[in-house]
Amino acid sequence: MQASTSLDGEPVTLVTEKAEPKFERQISMSTLKDEFCDPDNPKQIQFEDISAAAYKIRDGVMKTPCTRSRLSGLLGVNLFFKKEFLQFTGSFKERGARYTLMMLPQEQKEKGVVAASAGNHALALSYHGKELNIPITVVMPKIAPLMKVQACRSYGAHVIVTGKDISESREYAMNLGKQEGLRYINGYDHPHILAGQGTVGLEILEQVPDLDACIIPVGGAGLIAGAALAIKSLKPSVQIIGVESETCPSFAEALKAGKPVYTSTTSTLADGTLKAGKMISTLADGLAVPTVGVNAFVTAAPLIDKMVVVEEQSIALAILRLIELEKAVVEGAGATGLAAIIQGMLPELSGKKVVVILCGGNIDTTCLGRVIERGLAADGRLVRFVVTVSDRPGGITELARTISKMGIRYHIHVLVTSYILSLKDMYHERAWIKSDIFSVQVKCVVETRDAEQSKELEQVLREKYDHVVWGPVH
Secondary structure, three states: OEEEEOOOOOEEEEOOOOOOOOOOOOOOOOOOOOOOOOOOOOOOOOHHHHHHHHHHHOOOOOOOOEEEOOOHHHHOOEEEEEEHHHOOOOEOHHHHHHHHHHOOOHHHHHHOEEEEOOOHHHHHHHHHHHHHOOOEEEEEOOOOOHHHHHHHHHOOOEEEEOOOOHHHHHHHHHHHHHHHOOEEOOOOOOHHHHHHHHHHHHHHHHHOOOOOEEEEEOOOOHHHHHHHHHHHHHOOOOEEEEEEEOOOOHHHHHHHHOOOOOOOOOOOOOEEEEEOOEEEEOOOHHHOOOOOOHHHHHHHOOOOOEEEEEOHHHHHHHHHHHHHHHOOOOOHHHHHHHHHHHOOOOHHHOOOEEEEEEOEOOOOHHHHHHHHHHHHHHOOOEEEEEEEEEOOOOHHHHHHHHHHOOOOOOOOOOOOOOOOOEEEEEEEEOOOOOOOOOEEEEEEEEEOOOHHHHHHHHHHHHHHOOOEEEOOOO
């Protein structure tokens, strides 16, 4: 045992790492059934459920601001951001977590609950479980970011790290719940979770009563189910738009099939899911849910006016725009709504009043730098090229002189954020070049002021040198 301090400043006692308990798989997955999320009997929540949730959690969950964005003029949309990333644990998940915990029978509150989550749901349950004095056990897959694992422990939760992916963690958690009498809480499909998430819709209507559309990220579909129901119930004219990452468009596929179906994922940027035994990554890891919730689907499907699927590079660019212009650090899942506008997928919203839910801010700090670089590349401000120059004395100097004539300062192996071009990296290649023996290929990675300056640099180099390869070189 050792003493520590929680994220909210209160002392807690942490249990040092020990061998995780072994539970025999006496219950097969075919018999592991969540009574609250039954595919054969899905539950469609009602507006009254959301109203009840809003009253219950009013003193325990932050009413986040919904403010006009500096990006409105740039994008041609009267844009408002609902800043759910400002919640204490960094996401909207607190709403459903607190309401679900408050609605437990007293006997169950004493026994506690269990959940499987790689991040935000685990954080929300851990924090509010401590606030409400309810024992929390969270099972997290081995791919879960260490910072989130430690945060859950600091809130006093019993954290078990096991399973190569969230599916294995869920199986373990449900088995554990059966054996120890802990209620399993599905983070995106439990009816009380949906009702709690819906309270964000009530706040949006209160803060921006004359909105024309609301753009909502979609993963397991709990957020869009609750928020869409709240908004449509009070103002049916509001257009509800769901946004998914191209890596896992599970709700779009469910709409095509008329029911939730398993959707395979494709490899992209950050940590996400597992496919055929190989790690599958997505920048919007919070949306990487292969099968949407059954309750969420029957609730949300009739209310959604449009679903769009965005590219990963647009999500990276959206994260960059939010950091630079909104001074907001938002995770990939939270930035997908803005990504849809940036990618030009919603031209019908031009000039309209639109609310985008920035649903979370728990981006893994170890990948934030990579995401920013992806955003710079997508914005045309980080470029890579290869130039063949003379390997005789003065050849590289001449390349530098050519760049400097444009009034451009350059640095080697140094990142400089400025309004002039910065040469971040330079590498010489002699062995595999097939032209003049006294030539050398110079591979450069350059950060520019904007896409226009990148094009200007490309033009100057092509006029000066015969062999210029612009863009990614594989």
